[in-house]
Amino acid sequence: MPYKVIALLIYCLFATSSLSYSAPFKIATFHFPPYEYTTDEGITGISVDIVKAVFKEMEVEFKLIELPWSRGLRAIKKGNIDCFFEVLWKQEREAYMDYAKEVLMPETASFFVLAKSSIQFTRGFSSLAQYKIGMRQDFSYGSSFDKSVDSNQFKIIIKRTKNEDLLRMLNTGEIDLLIGDKYGILYLYQRTFIRHKHAIKRLKPDVEDTPSYMVFTKQHDLSALRDQFTKALRQFKADGRYQRIINRWEKILQQNIIENTPP
Template sequence: MKKNIVRFFCIGLCAMPTMAATLELVTLQYPPYQYEENGEIKGFVVDIVKEAFRRLQQPIKITLMPWTRSIKMIEDGAADAIFTAYKTSERELFADYSKEVLMPQAVSLFVLKDSTIKFDGDLYKLANYNFGVVSKVSYGDVFDNAVKSKIIKTPDTTHTGEKNIEKLLAGPDYASCSIISV
């Protein structure tokens, strides 16, 4: 009888669904991709991420924070995953990337309507202008390499895209970089 109880208990344990630990995901506030509204994390990329993990039956917790902190948490192992992060050689040292791109994106340059800044694809022509970027965000190899090689000035960094828009609205010779879906 005791053997049957032990056997039943073991079979019961094996038949029980395993409860996966909740994965900690981090990202930045970047509407409409991901943003917080009334205490809830929303956005169309958030919807995709949530659905993917729901199908895997994997619980997740998504936290929005400054991008620099998000990157550091992934690098230190304090968070399990990050999303909407461009793949860079520096990040590949501490992060694994999926083979599929979650959301195809293109880098865009924003200027005021009456700005004298004109862009024809040659970053050398923009060397005298100020750029605003979000700290630790990669804007792709072309822009990132132009900054590293000093083709353009070191950009002014902020923690949010909204701050860059405020700077853009305040100054005539200022451009804001952003990433948009293609």
């Protein structure tokens, strides 16, 4: 009899565990327009539409939520969420998150300055070492920039959790440059420029093109879900559905995303 009781307890334990980690899967993203952001109608954006379409193709139930970036990293580490996107690769993150084997969305990091600024960027970070540079907390902008920050190549790095704060600081002169996504910063500026005194411009060339991914917590065994997502995403790219989603968003954003500053 005791053995039967123990066996029953073990069965219940594993059954409960299995139910806890099955669909609907809890997927989180963060506020990063135009890729992912929340409106009155819910969470939307370029990457959001791709993720929704891929999971629909997979016929897997999910719940999509938005979290602040740093909180999302903590949640995926603890296993409070199953998936998180769009995340750039960093070696230390592999200890607690499992990356999909296909790129979800390439991101391009660029420097932004006031339109009247004479600062130039010529691929070498040494030319910017004396300036105050703003960046998002716990954010990666590609391996080359990250290594320069880690090696203290820049004199002053100022970190904030929101790009809105960095734009304000750029306009007030608290920082000389900010680094951010080339579409995301201009998209945000177009919607907030009335509150800013000065126009901004994007420096060329870009800093780095960096792939971003869907990641899965390592607190649970989600390898099958990871592989299924990878396969479906690759098929979306192969048959053109991925590009059609991007093309549709480019039309929506055409009047808002420009190379330099609003007229």
